[in-house]
Amino acid sequence: MGDRKAVTASSGGFDAVVEHILIHYRWVFVIVLLPLSLLYDVLLYVRSWVVFQLSSAPSKHASKVENVAKQVRQWSAEGARTPMCTARPSWQTMSFRHAKYKKTMFTVNVNLVDILDLSAERRTVRVEPLVTMGQLTATLDPLGWTLPFVPELDDLTVGGLVMGTGVETSSHKHGLFQHICVAYELVLADGSVVQVTKDSDPDLFYSVPWSYGTLGLLTAVEIRIVPALRFVKMQYEPVRSLEEADTVLRRQLDLPEENEFVEALMFSKDEGVVMTGQMVSCVDWGKLNEIGRWHKPWFFEHVRTFLRSGPGVEYIPLRDYQHRHSRSLFWEIKEIIPFGNNPVFRYLFGWMTPPKVSLLKLTQTQAVKKLYERNHIIQDMLVPIEKFKESVLFFDEEVAVYPLWLCPFRLPSEPGMLRVDKDSMYIDIGVYGVPTRKDFDPKETTRRIEAFVSKAKGFQMLYADTYTTREEFRKMFDHSLYDKMRSRLKCDKAFPEVYEKVCRKARD
Ligand SMILES: Cc1cc2nc3c(=O)[nH]c(=O)nc-3n(C[C@H](O)[C@H](O)[C@H](O)COP(=O)(O)OP(=O)(O)OC[C@H]3O[C@@H](n4cnc5c(N)ncnc54)[C@H](O)[C@@H]3O)c2cc1C
């Protein structure tokens, strides 16, 4: 990885040797984690399966919510000394950083992990906030239903995706995660429990997404579901310039009826592959590719092969498609297990991968952390599709990290943090990896990127590092409805502002 020598040389003697081992041979520790990760998954799997089969969760939900409300009342009775946040430990969350505020704030246990109810009639599923994407697809897909889109990493939670955001390849039709949610259940700062829909309380309904748990504690979410077909028919179209990528993407986005899924990976600024897909129930068995099987190559490497072989069509089982980037954590796994895509490794150990992000995070050493801080960028920038070419060129000048993840999404004109004048098409540009530009400076480069995105009327995803000032943050995100709600719900003492949770200072 980038500048490993510089980091190693910065400490002396014994420390330097230990640091060297931790950085260069991290895979040894990670391989030890693999069986633990698997065991952890299997236990969760069995637990959720039993609970779902027994249908015991719905009857217990009310008392679990009451327990959350009780903690809020206790906070108030103790004099509301420090603001509240959830007690979910930082190492379990899907971001690079640890939240410092968890150490000082009043933490509320929101231990709500179950799927509550599936209504084919209303076409919704009601879930508790700690339900994960892996859990949902494993439960819904075999029943013939699925979410309109599934943010791909198995361990992303519904609560995190509502309070932060989620985007995926059918977002060009369905919008962001908030746009497939129809109702929220929240415990507010006064300990009351409310059910909120677009009609019952539009102000609160539209201000929950992107509020990062600073308006109330989420205890249930009702999400739309759609019929699931067993396979996805995928078309891969290589492109040889940015101009061509732009043209092909727009052409495909003009066919929403034909394309359920639209995604692209750029492997350099002039080379990429645009992927489109539809759910289907019949396959051409000769073209079936079960990419989720343990011995299959990492998905992004598989996509890269179409640059050589030219356009292609194949069929992928639905759940394999939904979690296609899970096994390789997009492409971050290559920094962690460099030989992980070698067929020998895949056949022998692939069934245990991916290591769980939470366990990786829990066991990450200071040396690795420093290395990532200096030599790594993890950012998702949401920009209007018209700014696509300009943005890729800008990222190329600043960091030149490839592959780039490109995921178009529809942004309806609605009240809330992401205010746009009219329904618009945006694109998420995901930059994950080691910058190859020599003058990369984590803070200065990210600040330039943030300024570019803000000027382009874009938004930064908040699980990543933000170096914006409070004023810049308020300029990027419309706070008018949010401020109104914080004052109506008396959040001042109860919860910090979003900025205080996501700014670089609040994270370790
Ligand atoms: C009712 C029910 C509830 C569940 N609840 C939870 C839960 O609460 N928390 C939780 O973490 N898991 C839960 N799971 C399972 C979960 O979704 C995982 O995918 C599980 O770790 C895989 O176990 P498996 O036995 O299906 O093994 P396999 O499918 O063989 O998976 C082995 C490894 O591959 C990964 N993987 C699985 N499918 C794919 C795919 N299509 N593409 C890429 N990688 C893939 C897995 O994450 C796992 O690490 C639940 C499953 C069910 C049926």
Ligand SMILES: NC(=O)C1=CN([C@@H]2O[C@H](COP(=O)(O)OP(=O)(O)OC[C@H]3O[C@@H](n4cnc5c(N)ncnc54)[C@H](OP(=O)(O)O)[C@@H]3O)[C@@H](O)[C@H]2O)C=CC1
């Ligand atoms: N494809 C995609 O869209 C991807 C999205 N992501 C990002 O990852 C994040 C989700 O990760 P995940 O680990 O699931 O979530 P986190 O635990 O990181 O939660 C994110 C925020 O939501 C708040 N929150 C979560 N649950 C509740 C609740 N029940 N009540 C009140 N507030 C809550 C948390 O508050 P608190 O600080 O109090 O705990 C936190 O501020 C999102 O920000 C998402 O944008 C990451 C990868 C892919």
Ligand SMILES: CC(C)=CCC[C@@H](C)[C@H]1CC[C@@]2(C)C3=C(CC[C@]12C)[C@@]1(C)CC[C@H](O)C(C)(C)[C@@H]1CC3
């Ligand atoms: C909107 C979309 C699609 C976002 C995808 C974001 C992923 C690429 C991010 C989410 C969590 C994430 C930040 C993570 C890491 C890499 C990038 C990830 C997977 C890693 C695994 C890098 C190595 C680190 O030592 C550590 C284990 C702490 C983190 C954990 C979180």
